[in-house]
Amino acid sequence: MEYKFSTGSTNYSDLASGHVFYSLPGHPAFPVRLASEIYQRCLEYRGKRNSPFTIYDPCCGAAYHLSVIAYLHWDSVCQVIGSDINERAVQLAERNLGLLTPAGMERRSREISAMVRLYDKESHKGALESLTRMQEQVNQLTAVRPIQTRVFRANATDATSLREGLRDTFIDMIITDIPSGQHSLWEQTLAPDPAWAMLEAMLSFLSPKSILVVASDTQQKISHKKYQRLEKLQIGKRQVVFLEPLL
Numbered sequence: 467m468e469y470k471f472s473t474g475s476t477n478y479s480d481l482a483s484g485h486v487f488y489s490l491p492g493h494p495a496f497p498v499r500l501a502s503e504i505y506q507r508c509l510e511y512r513g514k515r516n517s518p519f520t521i522y523d524p525c526c527g528a529a530y531h532l533s534v535i536a537y538l539h540w541d542s543v544c545q546v547i548g549s550d551i552n553e554r555a556v557q558l559a560e561r562n563l564g565l566l567t568p569a570g571m572e573r574r575s576r577e578i579s580a581m582v583r584l585y586d587k588e589s590h591k592g593a594l595e596s597l598t599r600m601q602e603q604v605n606q607l608t609a610v611r612p613i614q615t616r617v618f619r620a621n622a623t624d625a626t627s628l629r630e631g632l633r634d635t636f637i638d639m640i641i642t643d644i645p646s647g648q649h650s651l652w653e654q655t656l657a658p659d660p661a662w663a664m665l666e667a668m669l670s671f672l673s674p675k676s677i678l679v680v681a682s683d684t685q686q687k688i689s690h691k692k693y694q695r696l697e698k699l700q701i702g703k704r705q706v707v708f709l710e711p712l713l
């Protein structure tokens with residue numbers, strides 16, 4: 467796959483999972499460069515508009531890629547929403563999305579400082595340096611316009627389960643990294659094709675202008691007759707499918 471937008475040699479090490487952002491044990495982190503590229507491709511599909519976007523991930527895990535997208539593209543994001551079936555994931559997602567606020571950064575600063583005092587490890591000292599840079603940026607950006615965040619527990623394959631958490635939200639973009647066998651499995655669904663069931667459930671919350679991006683392993687077929695495929699990227703064993711609802 468050729469990158470169209472994230473082409474420079476940007477150093478994303480401050481944003482590494484498990485450094486300042488919390489990681490979900492057992493789940494490999496979504497690549498920051500790819501997350502940024504996907505988001506910028508979505509922006510290209512949506513075209514220029516003055517108001518910022520609401521992004522949602524119904525299988526958010528620790529909301530790592532959502533947090534990274536919001537951090538890197540703050541100007542064009544107004545609201546970030548994540549949901550997951552797993553309670554532990556929901557807790558971590560709240561903490562990661564909390565790092566988009568000065569209070570969350572302050573709390574993380576206290577946590578990492580305590581680890582530096584306890585263990586005197588270079589990795590913790592490095593995390594504290596990254597945090598200081600990120601904190602400055604979050605404080606400045608929040609002063610201009612804070613990003614709203616929301617996290618809730620729900621089954622992505624069941625519209626009824628999602629309804630309360632999404633209320634009357636207008637979702638511009640869904641960018642989701644669905645369970646892919648080796649590291650995470652679809653849970654609490656009897657659907658023979660959970661990815662299809664998720665696409666069906668999402669239809670209740672999308673508008674004709676919404677865009678939905680699904681990252682998965684190449685084994686899962688990401689298609690549904692009520693969506694048009696815009697493009698498909700292949701990166702190693704991962705595929706990323708861009709869809710537009712046909713509403």
Ligand SMILES: C[S@@+](CC[C@H](N)C(=O)[O-])C[C@H]1O[C@@H](n2cnc3c(N)ncnc32)[C@H](O)[C@@H]1O
Nearest residue numbers: 525527528529530531551552621622643652653
């Ligand atoms: C690949 S992980 C997502 C990791 C995420 N991209 C990140 O950056 O932290 C997939 C997630 O899907 C969740 N999941 C599994 N079955 C689900 C279901 N039926 N509804 C919602 N989430 C589900 C798992 O709990 C897991 O957190």
